[in-house]
Amino acid sequence: MFNKDELNQLYRYALSLSKHEDGAYDLVQTAIERLLRKPTADVALIEKPLAYLKVIIRNLYFDLERHKKVLPMISIETDNLLYLEPVDDNSMEDVLINQQEVQLLIGRLNAQENELLYLWAVEEHTVEEIAAIYEKPRGTMLSKLHRLKKRIREQLQLVNIEVNVMSNKQ
Amino acid sequence: MNNEKQAVKQALKTFYANKSLSGSQLQSLQQKLTSQFTKDDENITNDKKISIIKCLGSIAASFLIVWMLAYLHTPQLISSAYADIQKDKNLNTGLPLAIQQWLDENKITRVPSQYPVEMSKFCTLDQNLTMHMRIAGKQQGMLNVFFYHGERPLFWFNGTGKLDDLNWRLLKVRENLTLIVFYTHDMREKSVLHILNEMLPEIEV
Numbered sequence: 001m002f003n004k005d006e007l008n009q010l011y012r013y014a015l016s017l018s019k020h021e022d023g024a025y026d027l028v029q030t031a032i033e034r035l036l037r038k039p040t041a042d043v044a045l046i047e048k049p050l051a052y053l054k055v056i057i058r059n060l061y062f063d064l065e066r067h068k069k070v071l072p073m074i075s076i077e078t079d080n081l082l083y084l085e086p087v088d089d090n091s092m093e094d095v096l097i098n099q100q101e102v103q104l105l106i107g108r109l110n111a112q113e114n115e116l117l118y119l120w121a122v123e124e125h126t127v128e129e130i131a132a133i134y135e136k137p138r139g140t141m142l143s144k145l146h147r148l149k150k151r152i153r154e155q156l157q158l159v160n161i162e163v164n165v166m167s168n169k170q
Numbered sequence: 171m172n173n174e175k176q177a178v179k180q181a182l183k184t185f186y187a188n189k190s191l192s193g194s195q196l197q198s199l200q201q202k203l204t205s206q207f208t209k210d211d212e213n214i215t216n217d218k219k220i221s222i223i224k225c226l227g228s229i230a231a232s233f234l235i236v237w238m239l240a241y242l243h244t245p246q247l248i249s250s251a252y253a254d255i256q257k258d259k260n261l262n263t264g265l266p267l268a269i270q271q272w273l274d275e276n277k278i279t280r281v282p283s284q285y286p287v288e289m290s291k292f293c294t295l296d297q298n299l300t301m302h303m304r305i306a307g308k309q310q311g312m313l314n315v316f317f318y319h320g321e322r323p324l325f326w327f328n329g330t331g332k333l334d335d336l337n338w339r340l341l342k343v344r345e346n347l348t349l350i351v352f353y354t355h356d357m358r359e360k361s362v363l364h365i366l367n368e369m370l371p372e373i374e375v
Contacts, residue, residue, distance in 0.1 A: 102185040121182040165361035
């Protein structure tokens with residue numbers, strides 16, 4: 001049903017949410033178990049099993065976080081959407097980062113931000129596709145992406161400071 | 171860790187590309203998927219078996235219903251014969267030649283002489299031609315026998331019962347001979363068996 005690449009794709013998606021490798025594996029495993037618990041006839045009706053599993057992974061993660069009550073409630077969801085600056089897809093092109101900075105950046109963003117970043121940057125979904133995944137209007141997703149990019153710039157400044165401090169310590 | 175600076179998108183792609191499931195994790199997930207599909211195959215086979223069993227069950231149930239209807243249908247034949255008995259109770263034809271010939275043709279021995287044949291005639295029961303014979307008991311009682319020669323209709327089943335003052339019995343004697351027997355309560359069963367055994371030695375009552 002799923003080949004190695006697809007399983008890795010699910011794992012990376014789970015990792016964008018959980019940030020932890022073990023947690024990501026648990027999410028994939030639980031999602032697959034849930035899918036397999038469904039009657040065969042129902043599974044056969046699922047048009048895009050991979051996308052379906054991603055939804056399960058997402059729901060699992062946020063359910064788990066809600067139970068833990070550690071889910072940060074301040075996110076791009078709560079931003080004021082009334083004013084939208086024009087979105088430039090190349091706005092991040094001039095920003096260059098290395099892998100250490102990527103890791104620090106991911107650590108600074110919350111799950112929803114990381115998920116959106118993953119879908120946009122790694123899976124290269126269009127705004128329309130992301131809007132379809134979240135079942136939200138395109139405008140809302142444009143706004144979220146815009147604010148995410150803004151937040152990445154802010155966080156990267158902090159990351160640079162952190163990296164410099166770490167370098168000085170070494 | 172690679173310290174080369176890349177654009178954010180590319181850097182993120184590189185970061186995630188380096189994250190993969192370990193060999194054992196992959197194996198475990200694939201095993202889970204494979205075992206489930208094997209189970210699914212078994213389930214499909216089981217589902218098929220269940221469908222076949224259900225189908226056979228339905229057929230058996232249908233046959234049972236038909237059989238039950240048929241079983242309930244038998245008394246209608248008996249009622250018809252009973253009505254004929256009532257209709258002909260005052261008829262005294264004895265044993266006409268035509269009936270004697272019919273008995274001979276069908277290899278049925280004559281009634282023992284101590285039991286007088288009061289009436290015998292051909293009659294139709296439920297559109298089936300039968301030979302009706304009324305035989306008096308030695309001292310008391312009355313025996314009515316309907317001989318049906320030919321392939322027994324589908325819904326005629328061996329059975330016994332009571333209808334008003336008469337006991338009845340339907341029994342297959344030969345492949346092409348069926349009897350519908352009525353006898354009054356005061357007729358000795360031993361006499362009934364004696365008469366029938368004399369006429370049809372192969373009979374097993």
